[in-house]
Amino acid sequence: MNWNSIHYGHITTKEIRWYVTDAEWQTLRIQLKNKNLSHRFALLSEYLRKKNYSRPAQVVVTNYINALARGGMIDPVKGRRQ
Numbered sequence: 001m002n003w004n005s006i007h008y009g010h011i012t013t014k015e016i017r018w019y020v021t022d023a024e025w026q027t028l029r030i031q032l033k034n035k036n037l038s039h040r041f042a043l044l045s046e047y048l049r050k051k052n053y054s055r056p057a058q059v060v061v062t063n064y065i066n067a068l069a070r071g072g073m074i075d076p077v078k079g080r081r082q
Contacts, residue, residue, distance in 0.1 A: 001041045006048055007065045007077045008058040016063050019056040029064070037073065 019025070028047055032040050044061050051057035068074045 001038060003041070003065055003068075003074055003077045006041070006045055006061055008062045009078075011059050011062050015055075015059045019059045020063065022056065022060070025056075025060045029060075032064070037068075040068075 025047075028043065032043060035043070044064065048057050048061055065074070065077055069076045
């Protein structure tokens with residue numbers, strides 16, 4: 001799994017607060033709980049594709065990946081250039 005391929009670099013707190021409340025994202029976030037990392041990666045990749053790689057989708061997925069890294073579940077991610 002290449003987490004860098006679905007990580008979009010620096011995101012602001014303002015962006016996170018604005019987009020994280022999206023109901024569809026919250027539903028997916030709950031579905032990600034207790035899934036293995038490969039399943040999470042696949043679901044996050046599919047979410048990005050389904051949302052046409054929109055900025056809101058990039059922000060919430062990047063924020064989620066950052067949380068995985070902070071929690072020690074994955075290595076720190078640098079993200080891709082936009």
